[in-house]
Each structure stands twice: as C-alpha cells, then as structure tokens.
Amino acid sequence: MAEAPLFREPINPTSPVRGPRLQGVPLTVESKENTPSTAADPELRLLRSPVEGIPDLIDSAAALENAAHRLGRDNQPVAVDTERAQGYRYGGGAYLVQVRKDEVGSFLIDSRALPDLSSLAPTMTGPWILHAADQDLACMQMLGLVPTSIFDTEIAARLLGFERFSLGSVTEHVLGITLEKSHQNEDWSLRPLPIDWLRYAALDVELLPELRSQMTLRLDDAGRMEWAEQEFVHELTHPLIPRDPSWRDLRGLGKVRTPLGLAVARELWTVREELGRELDVAPGRLLATNGIVAAALADPRSKGALTSIPEFRRTRARKHTDTWWSAVARAHALPEGALPDAKTPHDPKHVPAASMWKRLDPVAWERLQTMRALASRAAAPLGIQPEVVLEPRVQREVAWRPLSGDLDVALQSAGARAWQIDNLSRAITADTIASLR
Numbered sequence: 001m002a003e004a005p006l007f008r009e010p011i012n013p014t015s016p017v018r019g020p021r022l023q024g025v026p027l028t029v030e031s032k033e034n035t036p037s038t039a040a041d042p043e044l045r046l047l048r049s050p051v052e053g054i055p056d057l058i059d060s061a062a063a064l065e066n067a068a069h070r071l072g073r074d075n076q077p078v079a080v081d082t083e084r085a086q087g088y089r090y091g092g093g094a095y096l097v098q099v100r101k102d103e104v105g106s107f108l109i110d111s112r113a114l115p116d117l118s119s120l121a122p123t124m125t126g127p128w129i130l131h132a133a134d135q136d137l138a139c140m141q142m143l144g145l146v147p148t149s150i151f152d153t154e155i156a157a158r159l160l161g162f163e164r165f166s167l168g169s170v171t172e173h174v175l176g177i178t179l180e181k182s183h184q185n186e187d188w189s190l191r192p193l194p195i196d197w198l199r200y201a202a203l204d205v206e207l208l209p210e211l212r213s214q215m216t217l218r219l220d221d222a223g224r225m226e227w228a229e230q231e232f233v234h235e236l237t238h239p240l241i242p243r244d245p246s247w248r249d250l251r252g253l254g255k256v257r258t259p260l261g262l263a264v265a266r267e268l269w270t271v272r273e274e275l276g277r278e279l280d281v282a283p284g285r286l287l288a289t290n291g292i293v294a295a296a297l298a299d300p301r302s303k304g305a306l307t308s309i310p311e312f313r314r315t316r317a318r319k320h321t322d323t324w325w326s327a328v329a330r331a332h333a334l335p336e337g338a339l340p341d342a343k344t345p346h347d348p349k350h351v352p353a354a355s356m357w358k359r360l361d362p363v364a365w366e367r368l369q370t371m372r373a374l375a376s377r378a379a380a381p382l383g384i385q386p387e388v389v390l391e392p393r394v395q396r397e398v399a400w401r402p403l404s405g406d407l408d409v410a411l412q413s414a415g416a417r418a419w420q421i422d423n424l425s426r427a428i429t430a431d432t433i434a435s436l437r
Contacts (some may be wrong), residue, residue: 043176044172044176044177044178045176045177045178046177046178046179046180047177047178047179047180047203047206047207048180048199049199049203050106050199050202050203050206051206052105052106054195054198054199054202055105055106055107055108055198055202056108057108057109057110057193057198058107058108058109058110058114059109059110059113059114060113060114061114064109064114064117064119064120065119067099067107067109067120068119068120068122068123070104070105070107071099071101071104071107071120071123071124072122072123073103073104074101074103074104075125075126076101076102076103076104076126076209077101077126077127077128077129077151077209077212078099078100078101078123078124078126078127078128078129079098079099079100079101079128079129079130079205079208079209080097080098080099080124080128080129080130080136080140080147080205081097081098081130081131081136081201081204081205081208082094082096082097082098082111082135082136082139082140083095083096083097083098083186083188083201084135084139084188085187085188085189086282087185087282087284087285088187088189088281088282088285089187089189089280089281089282090276090277090279090280090281090282090283091280092135092138092139092242093111093139093142094111094136094139094140094142094143095110095111095112095188095189096108096109096110096111096112096188096193096201097109097111097117097139097140097143098201098202098204098205099120099124099205100205100206100208100209101209102209102210106202106205106206108198108201108202110191110193111143112189112191115143116143116144117140117143117144117145118143118144118145120145121144121145121146124145124147125148127147127149127150127151128147128149128150128151129150129151129153129208129209129211129212130150130151130152130153130208131152131153131154131167131170131204131208132152132154132165132167133150133152133154133155133235134235134239134240135240137150137235137236137239137240138239138240138242141239147236149232149236150232150235150236151212151216151228151232152231152232152235153167153170153208153211153212153215154167154170155228155231155232155235156215156216156218156219156228157169157170157173157215158384158385158388159219159222159224159227159228159231159384159388160215160218160219160222160224160384161382161383161384167179167204170211171207171211174211174214174215174218175207175210175211175214177207179203179204179206179207180199180200180203182196182200183196183197183200183201226419227417227419230417230418230419231417234415234417238415245273247265247266247269247270248344250265250269250289250292250293251289251290251293252289252290252293253265253293253296255293255297256293256296256297257342258299258342259336259339259340259341259342260299260331260332260339261296261297261299262296262339262340262341262342263331263334263338263339263340264295264296264299264327264328264331264332265292265293265295265296266331266340267327267328267330267331268287268292268295268296268324268327268328269292270327271323271324271326271327272286272287272292275320275323285316286316286317286320287311287312287316287317287320287324288311288314288317290311291309291310291311291312291317294309294310294311295309295312295324295328300328301332303321303322303325306321306324306325306328307321312324351396351397351400354368354392354396361400364399364400364401366435367398367399367400367402367403367435367436368395368396368399368400370399370432370435370436371390371395371396371398371399371436372386372395373432374390374424374427374428374432375387375389375390375395375424377427378390378423378424378426378427382423389420389423389424390411390416390420390424391415393414393415394411394414394415394416397413397414397415398410398411398414398436399436402436402437403433403436403437404437407428407432407433407436408421408425411424
C-alpha cells in the first residue's frame, strides 16, 4: 500500500519553517508555550498520509513474524496505539494495533485475526510512547504485551500546562502539524478496513517518537521531567481496572422511584448485557438505555404495552421483543422481598461518588471542598490544572473520613505521588488541617 506522503501547504507558503525535522519532513513548532495552535494558523501543516506511505495490514502469522524480525533490529522507543470498537462491540478490546519505530517504520496489526501478539514482546523492550495510555495498556495486556516503561504524551502535556490534551491538539502545539482525525469513532471490527481508516491509524503513531523527543526537552527545561517519570511509573503500576458495570449505573434511573420499577430496569439491563455478550454487540445498540428507564417508569403489563414505547420499536430492539417481555414479566413475578431497595445500598468501605456526598454526609462534603481548594492553590503558581496536582479520586479518598493523622501520610496512602505532595505541602495552612479533622 505504499503511497507518497501528502501535505496540504500552509495558507502562507512563504512563512518560515522552524524547529526539528522528522525524516525529511519539516515540522513547525508553535512558539507560544501555553496557547495551542489551531487549524487556522498559517504556519500549521496538515499531515494527510504517513511519510513512508500506508503500511500493509498484518493479518497472518507469517507477516507477524516478519514484523517481529524487523522491529527487533534495535531497542528504540516504540510508539503504540490501538483502535477499538466501543459503542459497536461488547467489551473494550482492540481490533487494530499500531506500532512504530522511527528507524524501522510503522506496522498495522489486525488483532482480530491475531489475538496473541506476545511474539512481539522481545522487540518492544524499550520505552513505549503512547497518548492517553490507560485504555491502550489494558488492550495490549489482553494481547500478551506489557511494557516495562512508558512515556505518555497526554500526561506530559498536562504537566506542561497545555489547555487541550488530545493527540491532535498536542501535535499542533508542539510540532506545528495537524493530523487527519476524521475516523476516531468508527467500528474498527469491520473487515476489510477502508484505506482511509488505515491511513488515519498509521498517522496516530507517526509523530509520537518526535513528540516524545520535543516534550522531553520541554519537561527538562521546566524542571518537571521527574514529575513526569513519577506519573509514568504510577500509570504502569496502577493500571486502569474498569469497575464491573451495574444496572444501578443506568443514566436516568434516578427518575424511577418504586421497587417494582427498579426491578424492571434491573431485569432488562441484565438480559441486555447477556444478549450483548452473546452477540458481541454493544448493549446500547440492542436497546437504548432511555428505553429501559421508560419501561421502568411505564410499568407495561403486556407485550403490546411494552412495544408501544418507541425505543422497543427500533429495528434491533424489535428482533428481541420476546426477550425484553420475558424480563419484564420476571420482574412482575418477584415476591416483595426480592424487589430492589428504592435507595442505592451504601457500602461503608467504599467512597461514593461526590454527587452523593451532600445527602450522605454534609460534613464530608465540606472536607471535600477544602481538598479542592487546596489543589487549586497548589496548581495556580504552577500553571497547571488542579486535577493534575491532585486527582479527584485522591481528593475524595482523603476527604471522606476525618483526618486523624498527618495530611502528607494520608495523601500518600491515597495514592498521591511525591511531587504532588511536595507542591501541596506548600499550600497547606492551619485552617486546611483544621477543616479536614
């Protein structure tokens, strides 16, 4: 699929090109440190295709072995990205994996055809370069690949005080190049993959090695490289573990006030999950969530009453009418003691969502405001967002119960990193400690 690289020239083609060069491609670097570039900037270039052309899709064991041989030629950092089919398929696995080493090239691997990529592990021992690594790391682990170190360009952007953190925004801001980003939300489980999608996928790793180089320089200049390294280690050692979904998470469920209505919602949600898993279809494509809530509120007493609800008349939902009605009938047959509680049961060992604190514990809510104010004070002189200095999860962990000892110890126990604790300590006052006790 070799194809010549395509650039759209700047609106002002005589404007000078500044900054580094990537394999012969001039890169324009935005000079305003904290003002991300926009597509209207006359010095931006739109990168429309990979420098070496669009790689062939690797979908056989022989092609994967050849890729491993080529990638194993050196121990360079390796750029990694994945494409999923969220909203289309059940679960969050990757259907395409992109890997790049600058001196070797880019590889597009069909992880639907090749679900075990562990043969690449010996070739990927250098640092992995990713953007917003959480989901990609989980996907790659499912495929048999786990890094020993990473560089996350989104984390670097946050630590440098960027106002926008998408890969496209960071690439514009640092390298002066705009990426084609028109295929982010496609169904990547489809085969064959269109050539435009493959071009987009290759571009997602094309500039990551150069981004790492440039952002490392910026972090060093700002004295924040150590902060970034702490964040990268934390991301590796505290992987994202999605909480198991629950029918209590249904958007709009708060409108349902009766135990029977909640039972209807629970039974419909349960069969929707089972059906989605069986058919490998995202549950929301089988039956819209607002349809479940509508049925819980309407309490239909016949199949006809159920199908009078608009969401149950849609093509995908209509195919499973008998399944939906069986779930509703099952809810109606439950004895009173088996109906769900109208209020969500509270686990005293679990820190609830902040939206519930005012009702559950107004004093804890006030402590949370103290933690939020502390994060804001610490972040202001650094020019970064408060949630970068102290993530909301840690704020809640510390604030949920009265402070009984040293705040630094409580922060560390909740998962705050050393650089965060150091900067927070400078913003702590006697009133802060008093408000948390």
